Amino acid sequence: MANPPVGEDTQALLTNQESAIQKSLNEILHSYEGSQDELIPILQQVQHVFGYLPEPAMKKLAKFLKLPESTVFGVGTFYTQFKLMPTGRNIIKVCRGTACHVRGSAQILAEIENQLDINAGETTSDLEYSLETIACFGSCALAPVVVANNKVYGRMTVPKVGEIFNKGAQ
């Protein structure tokens, strides 16, 4: 999945956050022992706290687990859950599973892309919205499904797309 372009705002944000990152990371690492099987759970927690995997955090994590930085980076880029760039305050996920596909999720995705003026996998320049696609939510009976900030919208239609922005993601 392509990462969103880095704007100047984003860069500034990154620098400001660096010291905050160090501090939060120390708190996260406190409850771990330092074996490799903890790598993914720690990355998950880092992403949960920051919304993405900041580079300084991954470097520090490599030291903590006594792993090459490349290994941490390799795991961070392998799994689709992990993001290397900040994501929007609101995350909209469009299910692209089979059941959703045969019930028109491509049109729903196109409509959301159109309304936000970004492609799937991107974040709006004001960091307000990130748009993602998900292979399958497992809520196929309610296809097509869109999830906005963990609120599930089932049986979506193109005209109903606006509802997501009106209440769900604010």
Place this chain on the structure above:
Amino acid sequence: MSFEEIKEQAILQWKIMQQSEKIRILIGMGTCGRAAGAEDILDALDQELAKKNIQVDILPVGCIGLCYAEPLIEVIKPGKPSVLYGNLNTELMSEIIADYLIADNPRPDLAIGTRGDGTLDGIPKLFDLPVLKPQVRISLRNCGNIDPENINHYIANGGYEGLAKAVRMKPQEVIDEIKKSGLRGRGGAGFPTGIKWQFCHDTPGDIKYVICNADEGDPGAFMDRALLEGDPHAVLEGILIGAYAIGALEGYIYIRAEYPLAIQRLQIAIKQMEEYGLVGDDIMGSGFRFHIKIKEGAGAFVCGEETAMMASIEGRRGMPRSRPPFPAQSGLWGKPTNINNVETWSNVSAIIAKSADWYASYGTENSKGTKNFSLAGKVVRTGLIEVPMGITLREILYEIGGGIPENKRLKAIQTGGPSGGFIPESLIDLPVDYGSLTQAGSIMGSGGMVIVDEDTCMVDITKFFLTFTQAESCGKCIPCRWGTKQMLDILIDITEGRGRLGDVELLQELAESVKGNSLCGLGQTAPNPVLTSIRYFRDEYEEHIVEKHCSAMQCQALISYYILPDKCQGCMICARNCPVQAIEGGKRMVHVIDQNKCINCGICFDVCPPKFSAVAKVSGKKPSDIPEKPIPIVAKP
């Protein structure tokens, strides 16, 4: 407290609840129920009951599988059979409260069916309904009946009987019982479970592991989620029995992070097991020691493959490795490891509690027992079903599923997700068992079953699956990495009008070589959608390649939109909504789409008022009499 005492207490608690003079309401609170609005219903229910000052016990339960009718509630009045109501909204909820909770009219017009002893006039018995009659509930035995967050409910309904029995048996006896039951792996491949256990049991070693594969990744499949949300203990009990039989002291549940509710319910369940001494250092006082951990997946389809899953648990990139050595010989951290799927584990607990013979009485010669399917796509009654092996696809689609909406024509049934294939309408009487599905070119798979009707283009949906497998291919072996990419490129060309003669043969050749030479199951099965769609729907490929025509009207590049001059009323709605200003025309003028500007988005088609229906969607031929420029509308006589 001994297990016997725990059981006694649980049964007592259950009985008190059953015999309570209070009204009870069960509400389906699985992910699907919540998505359909169960939380709003629950809020409305709470408010309304408080306002009217009625005492009711509300019990959140898992999914009973009638997803098409969510949100669902079941009302139990003392001395009466319970009544199930579906497709609820807050207004209907208030009506039911007024009419049935306060007064005594069960509202047959709103009810789906009744359960339990007795009947109510005008309401059918739930399990006599076509959707439930052919079903047999073994794996899903408790889903929708018990509170999944209350271990006592599970125990009161026979839960942990199997484990209590197992720890009194020799491990080999447990394995023999599973072998005798004929249970085969429900994750898709169908390997006999007992034999798998035997391999791991026979490998020497002090440290062994069991893993529960809950990385349900097939798009179109949600059986394992529903089971874990509705009855987590059934799965956990199975894992414990397996661990005992194999001699494992530690276990992992590898579950997708996309299933937060299932994860939460598992955590609660494990905590309750610890309190009851059902997991830990001396389980049921038998000396059996076992600990279990939950590992959340991080979003990689390939991690459903055993060796990739183990790599992921170890904290590495989830890439498969070649086998042998098999996990039973050298698995997690090089130790003997046994991996089974969620549904397999839930069957294990039922088999040991009842008996292998009882289980084997369901199903066919080579496929014993039942199978869970998630029925989705173009079907009237979508949902989670459990059917005996050997049932025909026709029974599943037309009896349980209620057929296809809007009387459309069935085109194919897709089983096994991206690893499976399409079964055409002509094979609708095929029995559902491992052998028959494989022979038809598909697989049993983990249980996704997606119904495809005439509005679906087979080339487009094949492209959809390849897009998925190509993106999920881990890239380790060349046949899968490049083969899926090449197949996808050809499919994109065909759907975008660039198909060439010979593409179908090339696709077949590629598919065979990817199937035969890939390292793991992902690559070995990724060509199945391609091979089956060519086998049964070759004419659709040829139509796209030769005539540049998509009869299902799904391939955007092969579709054009035209405004019909005899129907257009010049209302300008389409012109205002066109995102690329491709529509010319004014008031009382027949509008015209500039085909060079048009991006085939279909918005004009959607917004044209149905009473006019002036926008035609065509593939291939242009309708006659389409003007080049806007012309005045001719007044109708």
